[in-house]
Amino acid sequence: MSTRSRLAFLLPALLVAATLLAVEAGSASAGTKAQTYKPPFHKGAQGGDQWNYVYGDPSSGQVAVFRAYPIFNPFTCGGSRGGWVTLRVPMKVTQKIASVEIDYSNAMVDTYSFLTATVKHGDTYIGSRDVRGPVTGSGKVNVPIDLGAAPPGSTVNVDFGVVLSSSCPNFGEAEAQFTRVVVHDA
Secondary structure: OOHHHHHHHHHHHHHHHHHHHHHHHHHHHOOOOEEEEOOOOEEEEEEOOOOEEEEEEOOOOEEEEEEEEOOOOOOOOOOOOOOEEEEEEEEEOOOOEEEEEEEEEEEEEOOOEEEEEEEEEOOEEEEEEEEEOOEEEEEEEEEEOOOOOOOOOOEEEEEEEEEEOOOOOEEEEEEEEEEEEEEEEO
16 A cells, blocks of 8 residues: 555544544533532441441441341341441532432442442432442442432432342442542533
8 A cells, every 4th residue: 555545544534533532522521510529428327237247437438338147047037137338428409410420449349239329309319320249349330310300509418338138148248438429410
């Protein structure tokens, strides 16, 4: 292939690539705003039965639930309750919210456990997402706001953490360090 034919082929390809990058960069930033929150977070809900070890540290974003339920019963698990722990970001709504992104690292979530995230306006859930294990390492939980809306000026609570399922017998673990919450405006 001659230099002239290579140039004739490469020049249009480079122009298309540059145009696509410019369009994508412009559309990603056009009119979208985001509010970012990092630790320290607020303490959220936690619980479970006596067979759970539940830990939550709002200052670092670290949460963990470890469970060892050794009792076997083929008919019922009785009062067995898996553990859960959440952290919270209360936020004032300035514009319509499109989605919420919760970043985590150092995760170790077993097969029957979950990373969980909810967005609530008053008593109404406006977004919710559970990510079932196994999960390890770092990632994001993206919560679309598709169950309702919160008007500007109101307050919403973004709750996020880990949940263990309950079974008998059961040995389980779910832990993660939540590093950032990003609220994307519509």
